[in-house]
Amino acid sequence: MCGFTPPATRVGSSSPSSLASGSRAGPSGLEPWTGAPPREAHASPSRRRRDSLVRHTNVSDLSVTQNHQSSFAALKVPADLVAVLNAQGITIPTPIQAATLPDSLAGRDVLGRGRTGSGKTYAFLLPVVARLVASNRTAAPGKPRALILAPTRELVGQIHEALKPLAATNGLSTMTIFGGVGQNPQVANLRRGADIVLACPGRLEDLIGQGHCNLGNVEVTVLDEADHMADLGFLPAVRRILERTPSNGQRLLFSATLDNAIDVLVKKFLHSPVVHEADSAQSPVSKMDHHVLHIGRESRIPVLVDLASAPGRTVVFTRTKHGAKALARQLNKSGVPSVDLHGNLSQNARTRNMEAFHSGQATTLVATDIAARGIHVDDVALVVHADPPTEHKAYLHRSGRTARAGAAGTVVTLMTDEQVRDVRQLTRAAGIKPTTTKVTGASHPMLATLAPGERVLVPGGLTLDVPTSSPQRSSKPKSSGNGGGGNGGGNGGGRGRGRSGGGRSGGQASAGAGSKPAGSSNRNRRRSGGSSTGSSTGSSSGGHSAASFSSHR
Structure with missing residues (x-):
């Protein structure tokens, strides 16, 4: 694990004494958040780092969280959100959801590790929406109430698709921010006021630097695929962004792996986090x-x-x-x-x-x-x-x-x-x-x-x-492989161009705002022709806007 020493792991649903129920003052004078551990609004980085280190143990001592709750309702997910999930056929929590939701819904900082496809998205979307609904505030222009950071545009878009029905049920507005497209629609959406902003670090830093976005009202911050952001060189930008959020806000960090790069964020920005692991760090899927x-x-x-x-x-x-x-x-x-x-x-x-x-x-x-x-x-x-x-x-x-x-x-x-x-x-x-x-x-x-x-x-x-x-x-019946010769794979290590500074989230992927939710479960291939090709860079036939904004007020 490259020397990572995470905080003490929470096992089962019992609350450790160090996380005794208390109240946390919300950002910018918000009312206390019931059930969260007490937290100083402006603790110094050095003091917070020492506090985090007190609760660190060796990763080899961590055990997989066991939580046998069989439904979202049993995990205290609000009934209206449970109804949205049920309408999509989602009725049984995944291990990472069952492990983290009791703590994240209670307002605690959470460090969650689970492999890709383990259900981490709903593990953080549900507590984000629940918290904003409970605080019952209105988003001011340019001042979002929740921030979700992800490394690529496609991932931002997919998270947004999962978020939309949850937000619509509760009248929350959402928007995406990423590079590679014009920023004017994103600026306009910020000015209208967005409860939840989903963003890639580079473009978000651009808009902050231009005065279009202020993170002073953020109540909860989520880092998804934190290790991938580290791989792409985005951690300096992520640290600068987190420093602009209120230190007494809730922070949720989800990652497929926990290593030294993630340890830097944990020590500085998470307060007495509870660690949950849904599976072994190197565990391949059993099926x-x-x-x-x-x-x-x-x-x-x-x-x-x-x-x-x-x-x-x-x-x-x-x-x-x-x-x-x-x-x-x-x-x-x-x-x-x-x-x-x-x-x-x-x-x-x-x-x-x-x-x-x-x-x-x-x-x-x-x-x-x-x-x-x-x-x-x-x-x-x-x-x-x-x-x-x-x-x-x-x-x-x-x-x-x-x-x-x-x-x-x-x-x-x-x-x-x-x-x-x-x-x-x-x-x-x-x-x-x-x-x-x-x-x-x-x-x-x-x-x-x-x-x-x-x-x-x-x-x-x-x-x-x-x-x-x-x-x-x-x-x-059986193809003989009439594809001709040649090597289409190429050589070298073109993983993508990460950056250590601000600017756009360039070089790394993806269809953000216009992404459709994961659909089409038909395993039989439809070999129909279409209006797209892999190597072309023409305009989208779908006509999607550069920025995605969903308002359900």
């Missing part, structure tokens, strides 16, 4: 099958075409942006409707490509690591590491696109002779024991085992030239 295919370079594209042309959604990861673009083009040329997702795409193109993948127009998403965190699409049957990642955390986060919410999934890593040593070290560090198979081409029977079903190819794949009609489909 996820891991396989390594040892291939020759000449077999790479034929094998990928065969795997991706099977029924079900497929996510293919490459190491570089150029590699993702090239591979998506090769798959489309070979008859696999594909889109790409990487930092070189415009915001409209990212939104359009994700919508094509959500809807089933595209059955394969070729992405760099920007899609490895937080991007949720139902029923991804197969994840393929066309380029093996360089570190085990990236492997686990990439693989987390499948086997979500208890579903089964398969993860395949393509390995050439030159990569044998690196892949063995990677899987060992990730704590998995994959099945390794020597594959000489697309006719190998293992491919049908990993991706069963009839192979379906669409001439031309997915192109902009076919706006609505479905192209003629060709079908055959």
Whole structure:
């Protein structure tokens, strides 16, 4: 764990003596928040750091939180929010939700660790909405009452989609802030007043510096995918943003891993946080099958075409942006409707490509690591590491696109002779024991085992030239991989361009404001043509605005 020493873990639902019920003064003179631990409104950083250190233990001493509450109502989630969840078919809390909600709803600072897909989003959205409703304030122009920070635009957009029905039920206004689009609509939304702002750090700092946003009224702050923000170099900006929020506000930090970078934030900004872990730091999903295919370079594209042309959604990861673009083009040329997702795409193109993948127009998403965190699409049957990642955390986060919410999934890593040593070290560090198979081409029977079903190819794949009609489909029992040669994966380490300073959240992904909620659970592929293509950077056919604002007053 790289030396991380988190605060004492809360086990079960009993309250430790150090977290005895008290009251916390809200920001800017708000009434006390019942049930929260007492907190000095302006404690010095050094004193707060010492207080945090008192409650630190070794990570090896942490145990998985056990909370056997079987419903959101039993966890004291307000009835109107429970009704919203039930209407969406969400009735049973996930382990991370059951673990954290009693403390977060009581107003305590929470440090939660759970793998991608564990349900962290509702674990922080529910207490955020509940707190704002309880305080019954009105958002002033340019002064949000709650702030949710996330590393990528797509993740901001997906959180926003989950938040909208919860906010609408309680008359709360919401908006998103991220770079890569014009800021004027975002400024206008801030001026109208937003209860909850969901933002990427860079653009938010821009607007703060220009005087459009003031965080002095923030009652609760959330950091989602905090470790990913650290990986992208956003921590200095995150620290500056947190310093602008009231020190007596509630803070919730959620992360897939807890390491030294996160420890810096915990020590400075969280007050006596309660730590909850939903699973082991390196625990692979129990229903996820891991396989390594040892291939020759000449077999790479034929094998990928065969795997991706099977029924079900497929996510293919490459190491570089150029590699993702090239591979998506090769798959489309070979008859696999594909889109790409990487930092070189415009915001409209990212939104359009994700919508094509959500809807089933595209059955394969070729992405760099920007899609490895937080991007949720139902029923991804197969994840393929066309380029093996360089570190085990990236492997686990990439693989987390499948086997979500208890579903089964398969993860395949393509390995050439030159990569044998690196892949063995990677899987060992990730704590998995994959099945390794020597594959000489697309006719190998293992491919049908990993991706069963009839192979379906669409001439031309997915192109902009076919706006609505479905192209003629060709079908055959087993593809021989007629994708041609070439290596679309590329080399190098183009994870994305993080920054240590302010400015826009450039380089890192994603369709924020216009994202559709994770939908389409149909596992059978729809090979229809559409108005989007992976490598194009044209405007979105959906016509989404640059900034997203939802007002339900």
